[in-house]
Amino acid sequence: MRLTIVGCTGSMAGPEAAASSYLLEADDADGRTWRLLLDCGSGAFGPLQALVDPTAIDAVGVTHMHPDHFADLCGLYVYLRYHPTDGTTARQCERPLEVRGPEGAGAKVAATFGMAPEEDFDCMSFSGWDGDPWQVGPMRVEAFRVEHPVEAYGLRVTGPSDEDPSREVSVVYSGDTDECDGIVDAARDADLLLVEAAFLEGRDEPRGIHLTGVRAGRVATRAGARRVVLTHLQPWTDPVRAVAEATTTYAGPIDLARPRAVHVV
Template structure:
């Protein structure tokens, strides 16, 4: 299983990165090396799941995968910096001159998983006409907290987290790329403040991809439930016993070194900040 941090900027695209967009891939070789997946009849091909698709994410995503080959889009919540490029993806899947459904006559029904209003929000962002549906291109499916969703070799489980809107952290399990035959797990916090849900999300994972948009002291006056600081992300990692901490969703006005230093006051394991285009083999 491979994680590509396609977009890591917090709240809006930065000068060096799109907003939130993360690609989880399972190469065909990893599927073939898993006796459990072979026995379950999972097709031994490359699989790709996108976690969030914020502003600018679709453009950068094309460096790593043809959008028409994405197997599912999993949205943590419906703020624009996590979902706005669904509109561009709709255009790509419908109107691509060779692979688009308008040309082929075959609707892709790409699974788009997200909060309860995901279909309504997607239509509003695109500006569909009254009564017009996007369901042929997308197959919308609302999350149910704790209910796992299987996408080929990957299992995605949503955990409700603390944010002003309906929001989920996403726990993803799949075959290891570095330990053939074993299963590995990563957790992505989405946007959240410190809460029991985010700790349970991260419990014992190999890699925790945690937002750290706020800074201790600087952002103390902002209403609670918005974002983690580097320190609080470190607390989550320590309480959950994660194997590795990767900080992300840092706004352009924040210094990643500050977030990382804060995290290291609470968490003694391997920790770093993500950059656009980083690749993590699990």
């Protein structure tokens, strides 16, 4: 699998990066590339178009319904429906894009876009995280409930290694969460843990919202994650401090999420 950072700024789009959005790609046995988008936050649809044809995305997983994680689904919807040659209006709607998210995700996106109650997404099909694994080509997606003020999930994606397709590897995306058993369970023995570290110790006191670098590192250590990529840092947060905090509780390799960076797993 290959993870490309589309957007990685926390809580809002920043001056150098869009908000949360991550593209996972994996090739099946026939050589077909499958594309799974994890979140599509504010500002993310712009850079996404520079990375992939939006009509080539096979599925979208949404961790929770805060704008910095879902707002640009509205832009994706417009593109998929109204593109003059590839849109569903021109093609009379072939296969709708499957989107999974918290309960009521479709209604929330519709309200954000301003759709009337009787309107429907003819190019997107919404469903909830029901506890069963979700198969997207060669990738298997599992959702774990995590601790955040709204219904939120960490996502574990298992699929073929890019270097050795006969071997399964796992990429875990924390979404937004504080330290909890759910994210530790999701990240168990992960080959790559993409984990938020929005807060700093001593500066941000509220609990039950976000991880600090210290707590992100502790989650990785408890779970036995092999590699960590820190993400969801707000524009006002010094990334050097976030990494320094994480190194006090996690001894493995740590990287920072950067726009367009590709992590091969």
